[in-house]
Amino acid sequence: MIRLAFRLTVSGGREAVTRLVITAVAVAVGVGLLLAALAASNALNAQSLRRGWLDNTASPRHSAPAAPGAYPEWWLRSQDQYGGQGIDRVDVAALGPHSPVPPGIPALPGPGQYYASPALAALLRSVPAGQLGDRYPGHQIGTIGPAALQSPGSLVIVIGHAPAQLARVPGATRVTSIGAGRSIGESTEGIAAALGIVALALLFPVLVFISTATRLAAARREQRFAAMRLAGATPRQVSLVAAVEAATAAITGTAAGFGLFFLFRADLAKIPFTGQRSFPADMSLSPVTAVVVALGIPAAAAVVAHLALRRVRISPLGTAQRTRAPRP
DSSP states (O other), rough: HHHOOOOHHHTTHHHHHHHHHHHHHHHHHHHHHHHHHHHHHHHHHHHHHHHHHGGGGTTTTBBBBOOOOOOOOEEEEEEEEETEEEEEEEEEESSTTTOOOOTTTSOOOTTTTEEEEEHHHHHHHOOOOTGGGGOOOOOEEEEEEEOSSSSOOEEEEEEEHHHHHHHTTTEEEESSSSOOOOOOOHHHHHHHHHHHHHHHHHHHHHHHHHHHHHHHHHHHHHHHHHHHHHTTHHHHHHHHHHHHHHHHHHHHHHHHHHHHHHHHHHHHHHSSSTSOOGGGGGSSHHHHHHHHHHHHHHHHHHHHHHHHGGGGOOHHHHHHHSSSOOOO
């Protein structure tokens, strides 16, 4: 019966093909927006987790346990400004050969050395040293990797000092571990919750599109279903045909929606939800989310189509009575 329903779906004439295309396009747009909202929520969490190491001394519960045999180090985090942009500055001084190393760099910088994020390194090269570069003593020995950056445009610098020098600076503290990732903060928690609500709200337009497309040319479809009833089809079989039609369009649209999401994922990453762009890899979907969307949308489409065509469950004579006769 399913094979027959599929044949009727793809060979039902221009009207059936048009209905199938309209439904598939609507589902593709809805699924693409749904995936974008879910991926944006994951991107916010990923940004906050990568930024957690900067709050190393904010709270003990954010700190990772010290590694066995680890030496302490002097640590001082401060905030700098240039052209309205914030620069995260971290001054460090190792007190032994196994002092903890922040993420994104291979080793702690020594006295007169520093690591800079790619965006800050480009900024240092583009502006006169007297405006920015002279603030940071020493020379750059490398760049900070994405594992320690909230976004591609983050301005972060890690500067090395001699222990005796940094120990005299007010605010410097001794640490034995670098803070691990933390959950999203209050500033991004509201945005993440809003994106979750948007993701749930996007389910309703998808289902409405399917229901509307299912009702297109309802009278003619009821005549066709009535003919199937006269040929011996049961109401359950007729409902199965309608569900297969909707599921076929939904499966096609869902696949196209995934394609749209991956096609425009790099562009979506450029949207500054929190004032910072995301890395394209941050706009990702968990395997569970992908499976739920891929299977849930076609299943929901079949259910909606089943409910939208309740009139086909009446008898063939009832369908004939409900169909208006053409004018003379």
